[in-house]
Amino acid sequence: MNEQSGGTKWIGMPVERLEDPPLVTGRGRFAGDINFPRQLHMRTDAARALPGVVAVWTAADITDVPPIDFREGPIEKLAPYRQPVLAIDRLRYVGEPVAAVFAHDPYVAEDAADLVTMEVEELPVLLDARDEPGEFSFGRDTEATILTQGYGDVEAVFKSAAHVVELKLTSGRHSGVPLECRGAIGRYDASRDVLELHGAAKVPHRNKELIARMLKRAPASVQCYESHVGGGFGIRGEIYPEDILVCVAAIRFERPVKWIEDRREHLIAANHSRNQHHHIKAACTDEGEILAIDDVIHHDNGAYVRTHATRVAMMTCGVLPGPYRVPGAYRAICHFRLTNKTPAATYRAPGRFETTFVRERLVDAIAHQLRLDPIHVRRLNAVRVDEMPFKRPLEALGEEIHFDSGDYHALLDITLNHVDWQNLNKELAARREQGEMVGVGLAMFVEKAGLGPADGVRIQVDTSGEIEVITGGASIGQGFETVMAQVAAECIGADMTKMRVTHGNTERIEHGIGAHASRATVMTASATRVAALKVREKALDIAAELMQSPVDTLDIVNGEVVIADRPGGPSMTLGAIAAALGPSSKARGDREPGLSAEGWFYTDHQVYPYGNHLAVVQVDPDTGGVKVLRYVVGYDIGRAINPTLVKGQIAGGFAQGLGGALMEEFTYNERGDPLAVTFADYLMPTVRETPDLEIILREDYPSPLNPLGIKGAGESGVNAVGAAIASAIDDAIGIPGAITVLPVTPQRLKAIIDGKR
Amino acid sequence: MSNKIDLTLNINGQDHAVSVEPRKTLVDAIREDCALTGTHIGCEHGVCGACTVIVGGEAVRSCLMFAVQAQGKPIRTVEGLASGKTLHPLQRSFMAHHGLQCGFCTPGFLMLAVNTLEKNPAIGDEELLDVLSSNLCRCTGYQNIILAVKAAREDMRTKEEAVAG
Ligand code: FES
């Protein structure tokens, strides 16, 4: 009874967020809001001295600073492709930092940056990853590496297969584009010899290590501080040239140095993502069973290999089969190539948005070619519940893929029943008869979350009874504090609204995984649970002595230890217990001082939540515009700590997916000039383009891999949007397989429709 | 380059004497010279609406306006919405309906919605969507923002009726 509080329920409740009060009252502290006395302002560009300009740097001024390293450590083969902090000799993409200007005032810094013209000799550009690789540097070409994953004898299976289905597909270049641009403030505290980076995000602990490595400092002398973050989505919080520049400048000038990105810079300098070309083939039986898949991928990584190295491309190779069995053989060969465009890396559901589009297009094509029902083909190929856990000799983030649990068929039925699939199809067919271009599409997917191997949390209760949960996690706007407080509060038996959750501050805790790859809820919440249960045990242990009642008669309710079956009887607050456990308290006896505990959670395997997306669209034949009439997400999250926040994550991801499916694209002219440099050319969904979303949130298969059963939510809303919408558009315009390129912009779709006429 | 102009900005009922270059935008003056950082900058080219404030009774994009142009007009920012510890109905509603995630777009949406509902408390759903489509949010997918504003509309209406009745 007393292992966990009987009287306090927070897990699973749709409570309001702890984060909100400062954010709705204008008291947030985003990077742009951080100021230090005597700070300088940095702009990157090319520049010349003006009054008020303190210094102008080019690569020659920072020869002691190495190129930006990989987060997971050195990779010899890729090292020559890393991005220098300021360009050396060659400019490889428009948007590459060439010079840095430091001035007293941001307006002056900008004036100075505007002043100088560069002498640049224009070289031919390489803009398509499918073209022959060119020279990157002497003796090295732009194909940085070739990645491959697979199993079985692909040639043999294809040779004996009844049918081969083949497709060429492209996922366009788009990205996270958070509403807050990037920002970094470097500060050097000479009194303690500590370098501080403010405005850090996503992975502050990893970045501390990386900065220390690059600047040859002891990690203990570098600290990162995360404040409020205006959206992350995978792209913010990586180490970029500007982060290093403000750090180096802060040390050299011994003054704080602030850099705030503007939107134009953001659109050409922050990581792009998603740009891949797939040439995929499937070997199938007459019934539509997929025996083997053979995929050749050209991954367009832009001009350099940034902190993630080949992560997105490798993930692409590993997760492509998704929920389908593919028993015979599988091979993905990925040509990881550089082009003269902004460097690319992870964006929400990296490698999954792309592969779900490719895989589900393939399934639709199989169904069409073999004259089968696409739902039937999905059912036939999907891993069955009796095959769980399902192991596949492919890897994601360095781990072999093991689907932990789930019933893909049951969830598919739930989604289809939700929309009354048969009738919906009939209705749409009737509307098409009347001349309307309307259609429906469905896609299945498997997500992944909770990368290990370990995360630790420290919880301490002060003498006022306030509980602080100190994590190495990061909050990028997803409700991290609320979720951790819910778990800690329920496990201890306390009021969650009285909790303080600390994150993203490397000074407060030694280790941390940050917030990426949907790890936070799985790993950090599991560690929070361990620490909270220890705090509870400590509190009950001393309370039993002080209240003269055995431990098993006690409970903690709303931060107070009570005797469970004696309402109105004696009680003790957690604050009083913390005082009793103080180092000089006599009551402590020989117990360890402090009402606090550290908890660690370890795991060998990621968890694999799953779901499906269903889209109903209407196409305007005159403009090629697509209107989404209805959109359904069915998703099994295992267990939702806060269903409201989970749905918020799904809805937000969906809107981003919608942008990637229909609107958002970083395009270039033939000289390599970026054409999407403002919000007027890079179009993101507004209220008008984003339909009401129907979310079917299920908790049917809690993960067996962690005690709370959590599976993670961050990337499920975006994963299959491109796939479902492409399929629905095919249906609407009556051309199976018409959509081969994302985003389906009005121009592209109009050309397809006109081609048919 | 420092031909600065002295002017007074009246923000949330309080006068701020500032000395700014004529080219300084209103949003920069509010944030840097008046130290009110609740108003955010998302694009500086008039598309995202993160910088929305109310000037002289109209919701405006403060990145597209110079500080000197706001001289003599009452300016309202997100910091002025709550009275003491009592939140404005829209602030409450955004919290209750999970209308924010990172919260970066929130001040702009709040000021836009406050201005809209004050001018037209009975605004219809379609018109409301049109107004809200002028700001960008990258986190929420908008549904909860719409919910929050609609709920506040009802809330403010009932309160008004109560006062009137
Ligand atoms: S910052 Fe003013 S509209 Fe975007």
Ligand code: FES
């Ligand atoms: S809540 Fe993040 S941009 Fe709207």
